[in-house]
Amino acid sequence: MTVVDREQIEGLRAIRAFLKVRTSYDVLPLSYRLIVFDTALLVKKSLNILIQCGIVSAPLWDSKTSTFAGLLTVSDYINVIQYYWQNPDALAQIDQFKLNSLREVERAIGVNTIETVSIHPLRPLYEACTRMLQSRARRIPLVDVDDETQREMVVSLVTQYRILKFVSVNVKETQMLKKPLRDLHVGSYTNLAIAHMETPVMDVIHMLVKKNISCVPILDSQGTVLNVFEAVDVIALIKGGDYEKLNLSAGKALELRSEDFPGIYTCTINDRLDTIFDTIRKSRVHRLIIIDEAKQLKGVLSLSDILDYTLNSSLGDDGSQ
Ligand code: ADP
Known part of the structure; x- marks a missing residue:
């Protein structure tokens, strides 16, 4: 084994150890905004809000049941596009689609439904990473339970990018990855x-x-x-x-x-x-x-x-x- 090989392994070990002792809370900045969409929002309005806010996904909230309703991502819009492509005459109906219609759209075109994977913000980052890799999600909502009401609360979400950036800022051993x-x-x-x-x-x-x-x-x-x-x-x-x-x-x-x-x-x-x-x-x-x-x-x-x-x-x- 060469020095480069040994250093590479040491670097990877350091990153893994770091991800096991840090949680998603550690990644969140002190102050941040969280944009959550009500599932009664029209799909076309949600698009404009994403563009205005410069974001590409948002957790969904069902205000009827006061529960977290999954994560809205670009894949959901792609599903609407596919639905439109298969049913071009349904434009008037598509125009009235609300976010809570998306599951039916997804069922109609036979694809996976809205991402529902989530993680508690105090779980190790390592676990957030493995969950994302297993589900092929690029971001994961952080969901906690309110002590008083026992209701779910969406705290924020973390992306693969945020985690890798957090690693690059905090783990100096990334500099050992020289292969x-x-x-x-x-x-x-x-x-x-x-x-x-x-x-x-x-x-x-x-x-x-x-x-x-x-x-x-x-x-x-x-x-x-x-x-x-x-x-x-x-x-x-x-x-x-x-x-x-x-x-x-x-x-x-x-x-x-x-x-x-x-x-x-x-x-x-x-x-x-x-x-x-x-x-x-x-x-x-x-x-x-x-x-x-x-x-x-x-x-x-x-x-x-x-x-x-x-x-x-x-x-x-x-x-x-
Ligand atoms: P991420 O999940 O990080 O957003 P992608 O969805 O782009 O990344 O990639 C998922 C997997 O597909 C990765 O292993 C990536 O290397 C591979 N991949 C990405 N883009 C292409 C492409 N255009 N053709 C073939 N494979 C790709």
Whole structure:
């Protein structure tokens, strides 16, 4: 075993130990806002609120029963889009959809329903991470029970990004992760879902659903990466309940992005997790697109890939974690 190997293992051990002694409460800032949607809200209104607030998901609250009703995410809007695509004549009905109709929509198109996984904010972060990895959720609501009323309360939610950023800020041993990506089993390199500027955006949305992924790289005819269509891009696409824009090409759809779109992040297989954690610390990265010197697509490194590697990769010959 080389020094680099040993340090990599030590770095991973330190991160795992850290995640086991910290809780979701530790990740939350002292002061924060929480936007919760009543399930009686119209779907099209919820879209506008997300856009105005610059967020992409919200916990749902059923005020009839005073209970937490799951987490509304971009996948739910994608389900509405699919429903529309299968039932284009139902536009008037879709226009009146409330958030509590989403379960019926999901049943009608035969997909998974709204994410209901949650965690108590005092449970170790490690557990929040494993729950997200198991359910493939990218964020998890923190749900507590009020001592006096015994009612559920949604405290906040944590995302994979927030947790990885918290690690990058607080665990100096991330600097020991010096093995290049090419020597690690992390990320996806084969059977990549890709599209071109002229691909109909609906084809791209179908790819997101079929593969349960959150991004599709957009390439030119030479395989050079030009952009990335992200699942969150559908929010701008159906803003205000207007479904006409679903007929656009991927390239045109990307022009609807807000001015402050931060851009896409790339890396190469020679990059190491120490520098990737640095990038996570400094910027709101949602994934890294792996390219070569000629900007040709090589792979995708998602936050869930990084989290999975950090938590679950083997640490030695005995296979122990
Ligand atoms: P996350 O769960 O972090 O948001 P994704 O949903 O994008 O990430 O990724 C889920 C899994 O699918 C990851 O293992 C990732 O490497 C892989 N993946 C992401 N995008 C693509 C793609 N366009 N083609 C193939 N696999 C992908």
